[in-house]
Amino acid sequence: MRIPAHVRHETMPDGGVVVLDCADGQWYVFNSGARDFWQCWSSGRSLAQSVAAVSDRHPDLPRERIAADGAALLGQLTALGLVEAEGEGRGGSRSTTRGWAARFGSAEAPSRAANPLRSDGAGAVPGAVSGAATRARPMARRRAVSRRYPAGPRRPTLGPTIALLGAALAVRLPFAVVHRAVRATRGRWASAPEDPRRAEECLAALRRTARWFPGRAACLEISLAAVLLSAAHRRRLDWCLGAAPDPFRFHAWVACDGAAVAASLSAPEDDGEPPPYRAVLTV
Incomplete structure (x- = not known):
């Protein structure tokens, strides 16, 4: 076997x-x-x-x-x-x-x-x-942006808006297609790892933009948008998909050269400290 x-x-x-x-x-x-x-x-x-x-x-x-x-x-x-x-x-x-x-x-x-x-x-x-x-029980179609995130500017900026829109469209495709597309951004095009500070700023901008976004903007869309936004600047962010037990829940986050970006480990439904998510797939 x-x-x-x-x-x-x-x-x-x-x-x-x-x-x-x-x-x-x-x-x-x-x-x-x-x-x-x-x-x-x-x-x-x-x-x-x-x-x-x-x-x-x-x-x-x-x-x-x-x-x-x-x-x-x-x-x-x-x-x-x-x-x-x-x-x-x-x-x-x-x-x-x-x-x-x-x-x-x-x-x-x-x-x-x-x-x-x-x-x-x-x-x-x-x-x-x-x-x-x-x-996993399918999650209800609901807005997944917590109010505890900072409100940010009154209007979203163009770059994060385009990246979030692209991610929202991408997750409607078969998973295998999205997986190959993210892997395609590796290598020569986005060979240099993203700076952790820039990654934090990118996530903050995406979460502010998500408040204006008319569609679903959960951890999957936000993390994928962060990967796409960094790739547009020829920087590499790792896309991580994983789970935590008791009860089992699934999360998507980003990492810089193998080190998880702390801001992406927190999901809106988490109370207090984020659970110990363990990566199952890292792209």
């Missing part, structure tokens, strides 16, 4: 795993039971080898039950295109790419989708109830 190149994953502090499918921008949350199998498959083990490894971790559980749960999970992940057998191409059903931007910034607990691993009785692999089908 192998994990396709378009699938990115990160282990959270609570032991769960967050997965981002870069082909369609869909997030998945794995609990500890699914995590055990995922770690085995990400290291190239077969189903039989994975069942043996998970059985060793849980000697008190029936091996037959672990094997059944593992086979069901593998079937689900294969259908989603998150796991492939060696030598096979991408297959399975795909979720829609439309509206992927609405999944960022949700502070609500993820919803639970239909799951073949549901087994509430005794003997199940710990945490295998939610398996791989736990997805």
Whole structure:
């Protein structure tokens, strides 16, 4: 088994795993039971080898039950295109790419989708109830600019307005297209990293502009607009997409040469200090 190149994953502090499918921008949350199998498959083990490894971790559980749960999970992940057998191409059903931007910034607990691993009785692999089908609940279409941000000038400036408009249009495209477009700004065109102070000023200007913006202006649009605005000046800002647990929520921010810009780590729905977001994808 192998994990396709378009699938990115990160282990959270609570032991769960967050997965981002870069082909369609869909997030998945794995609990500890699914995590055990995922770690085995990400290291190239077969189903039989994975069942043996998970059985060793849980000697008190029936091996037959672990094997059944593992086979069901593998079937689900294969259908989603998150796991492939060696030598096979991408297959399975795909979720829609439309509206992927609405999944960022949700502070609500993820919803639970239909799951073949549901087994509430005794003997199940710990945490295998939610398996791989736990997805982020789409965030309501609402203005995501907090009033605690400074009001700024009476009218937005031209550069941030164009960048925010471009970002708002870009997030309506399939995620894979946006991902490739951001990567295209790297290299010779925007080889020099952005100055952290300039990045802070850029974010402040974008947030002020967002107050006048008629469309959705959440963390995803603002961070992407900051990347585009820096690229227009031939400077490179890293675009980071990640998550934080308890409850799981997803965020987009920017970084200068690997160091996160503090102002972008704060989301409007955060109360007090921002949670410890962990990057799953950095472009």
